[in-house]
Amino acid sequence: MSDNITASAQRPAWWRHGVIYQLYVRSFADANGDGIGDLNGIAARLDHIAGLGVDGVWLNPCYPSPNRDGGYDVADYTVIDERYGGMPAFEALRDAAHARGLKLLMDLVPNHCSSQHAWFRRAVAAGPGSDERARFIFRDGRGPGGSQPPNNWRSTFGGPAWTRLTAPDGEPEQWYLHSFDASQPDFNWANPQVADMFDEVLRTWFDRGVDGFRIDVAYAMVKHPDLPDLDDPAGDNPYLWNQPGVHEIFRRWRALADGYGRELALVGEVWLPPAEAADYIRPGELHQVFNFDLLQQSFDAREFRTSITDCVDALKHAEGVPAWTLNSHDVHRAVTRYGLTDPEPLNTADANALRTRARGAVDVQLGIKRARAALLLMLALPGAAYLYQGEELGLPEVQDLPDDARQDPIWERSGGTEHGRDGSRVPLPWRADAPNFGFTLATQNEADHATAPTTTPPWLPQPAWFADYCVDRQDADPESVLAFYRRALGERRHLDPDAPLVWLEIQREDAIAFRRGQYVCATVFDGPPIDAPAEWGQAVISSGTPGGTTTTTWYRADS
Template identity: 50%
Template sequence: MTPTPRPPAAALSTTLVHPAGPAGPWWRDAVIYQVYPRSFADGDGDGVGDLPGITARLDHLADLGVDAVWLSPFYRSPQRDAGYDVADYRDVDPLFGTLADADALLDRAHALGLRVVVDLVPNHTSADHPWFRGALAAAPDSVERGRYLFRDGRGPGGSEPPNNWTSVFGGPAWTRVTEPDGTPGQWYLHLFDSSQPDLDWSNPEVRDELEDVLRFWLDRGVDGFRVDVAHGMVKAPGLPDWDGTTAMIDGGHDGTLGSEDGATGAGSAGPMWDQEPLHDIYRSWNRVLGQYEGDRALVAEAWVEPMERLARYVRPGEMQQAFNFAFLTTLWAAPDLRAVVTASLRANDEVGATTTWVLSNHDVVRHTSRLGLAVPGSRPNGIGATDPQPDEALGLRRGRAATLLMLGLPGSAYVYQGEELGLPEHTTLADDERQDPAWWRSGHTERGRDGCRVPLPWSADAPAYGFSPTGATWLSQPASYARYAADRQRGVPGSTLELYRTALRVRREQALGTGSLAWADGLTTSTGAPAGDVLAFVNRDVLVVAVVGASEAVLPPGAAVLVASGPLGATGDGRVVVPADTTVWALLTD
């Protein structure tokens, strides 16, 4: 029998959206920490993070209280897109270490009780992959070219691309090759950089190869795979022209409130996204994982909408999690947040799946900075020194509140490295330092993602703030990072690091990840007026109240505070006042 949440104080009315459930596989309620390897910790002093550096810092993650770690790509690669251009799926790039280092990391993580999820990049390979080098040397219609999407061009002499698709990184999605005899030849598709040719997933050899890659890493002990561009591997038959924008996510938010399903702006409607045969691939992969013990997981990076389409990726027998990018892209506004949470839970409940919440990752401006913009929660494609700057203090206040809101929701959640320190985006990074291919391919119109990928600060007074023993860093760190360093926050009451540690502990103690959600209405201000700009819900015995705006809310009598994102106030009769841009968890008592 499914337990029901305890009725809250009499002053509140509740509307149940999602019932609590029993404990299940680890991934249903796990909090997973994303490590971006080149920016987490540098063990050898070359200025680039590596696997030994990560292993040496795993105690930080165990102490933080997360359940698992997701590693962005560390495979052998020319690094033209920070490792998302894979030249060998079965080896570690020397920049990051060796296979022995990967095994040591897995062993240490498991000894600490942490599961390990690794990135898989199946939409495309690097142009340096042996398959693609072989394709360039082979003739049209060869077996080698059949692994990729080579096509003859249109127009006189095949001089025009096969269709009108554009790259996510800007410019055309096709590049023409020079044939071995020196003549202009066929074109190959690349939805991203020209150094990332798309694989042809209608080719059984491609499917067999990637399943073998899964087994290679499962045999080494990984607990799951985050699947890059999970909605883009299969293209519509015939590769038809399309006049839309080939994008994972659009270039900004217009500030409109009240979205019914948290629209992400994803370009998922085009013939290169969200095609039906994808689901057969994931059913096949699920069967591979099922041959291994330990509830292994597949995680979809799928910028798909509406929510009902995204939920199809986590139907029984397919993937286990799908990032909720609709939640990530929702503005800091109570109606929007309530709408997207409701839509998310209902869509996933329809297929019996967990909801996977996320606020930041390596592809978006850090949420502490997004929430400090003039339109809080808007999503620029990077921020540079000459762009409007976020309010750092306000962004951190809202960022802490947003995190506590997210961790109070039932389901699983992802934390991006450094957000437990409250790190802001590096918004003044010099343009000549930028390495993101989006910066170059967009003609310097998109700042790109480097600002959220800056190396972490561990020790305020050490070289490179403790990231590297030599003081070298592949991207420069802003001077402000000294005050965010982990050693400045550890054990300090009220610090962002201690907020995360407390929230993760309480989340586990109260079983919030497998809990319920009932919207709670009827909160008032200290004057007795109805509280506006408030998002409140009950999860099991815990009342979560987020004041999303300039208002305030008073907790009902008998609600005992468990954790708060910022300072709280009090009424004359001793009731707790939650001020603007603050979230609190309170235990409901009889």
């Protein structure tokens, strides 16, 4: 018994190795029949998540919001929107998650708020030069009568990054900066009131028992103080991202989190190369940073090895860990990315979109095979891992949503030339024979095949082919993608979280292999099966035929 106690006490903090399940709240499960997912729906389906073998959940924003950008336009950071069940539903979900040993992370959006936030409404009313406007980035325009934006920056979602206000008398006046949609004014983080407000937001939710935050566009809050013009407005904007001042914010937040005396985690969304992203998890800053570089690679042995090596090498001066992921609410699902056979031209200035949201013809079975192999490889890497709801079902991207159903502001701001991210946000399929594929929960025990009450259709339409991916069908199939995810996450628990990654030279350009402790992870991206040497041990799990083409296999040497 004493050995077990010692081993438990020495196990690293959960955030250094945990697997977190991302919940796009609107699309997971609808408990009240209004067509929108909610926290009570999540609580009702929580055993599905716990049964995967993950360590926690992350809720996408569920605060009050006009929902112009999927909840990332926050109108009030301190409560849960009544559409999602309000604070009672949050408290019930928190307690249910903790009772199952699951950590609960919230989503923090500190770069911008909704134009309906009380602060911004006061800023608009107060007028130029006011203290209220100093909380945001307001500027006079250029040119005759200030008719031109203050600089030539472009919004990430398309169009100019500035919108001009109109005074009550109809006269145009100042412009405000928005890195994304016009409904999302950027905060001015040079104003100490902004920092103080977010300190209070963190304390509010930590006091309510949450275990951490995923921080939206964590590298964007601080802008170059001069707001200079870009030489190429269509290119990347170094004045908008990755300014040195963001690190002071994270040191402040880390000290705040550490003061609680329990294992809390701050994970940053940072779309930067591995070496730069690692700066965000230096001692005293964030605990985790997403390594999006791996997500952006094509299914290729050399690209995967280079990306992983770059990330692991970058960690040498860091205290935190990478958060690996292959899917999210912002990119096309891995099955589609890896199965894309005939990509269409994509008209966008967003470099990330070019790498992660290409459209076109897809070989779904090839995509599933590659996505399974990539998942098992990712789970073998040192650090934390994040899964996105529905990937455990092998869901492809829904590319053919009706244009009038699309809600992502990217679609509108691009003039309908970029389809955006709605296709990865379509509500999940649970039961093949149920209305809305079981996304809307039945009022009686599902075992008696009760029909759901009269319901509103889901907020995004589900395609008919979702029936093939439903949870109930996969539950009954030991060879399903869902069954594979459960086996993979179960085996990962035997992997020593402190074991370093050591590359093995196998003299293959179409395959890679590395050792971590007693395990060897080998992936064949293409070509013949690997002839595994005896010292690798026995194959314990494989994404396909052990050692076969387009397959990841874990071997374990029990010495």
